[in-house]
Amino acid sequence: MQLDKPPERNRLEPGDLVVRKYEIKMPNFVKAGFVLERDRNGFLTVSWGNKIEYMWDDYDLMRLE
Numbered sequence: 001m002q003l004d005k006p007p008e009r010n011r012l013e014p015g016d017l018v019v020r021k022y023e024i025k026m027p028n029f030v031k032a033g034f035v036l037e038r039d040r041n042g043f044l045t046v047s048w049g050n051k052i053e054y055m056w057d058d059y060d061l062m063r064l065e
Helices: none
Strands: 018-020 034-036 042-050 051-057 059-062
Touching: none
Parallel strands: none
Antiparallel strands: 018 034, 018 059, 034 042, 042 051
16 A cells, blocks of 8 residues: 655745735735744744744745745
8 A cells, every 4th residue: 555645845935925825804914924934843933014923834825926
């Protein structure tokens, strides 16, 4: 039996501009974010305007090209 490979991760790095793959309906919510840091455990620090979010899962974000 062969197991399928997990889907490729969208390996985000500091300096990437990102958006969420889903919409958040909140007043004054900034839709585009900026990846500030990726630590050695894979956690991201993302700036969303004047808010900072510490998150782990790249699956929720897409890089803006």
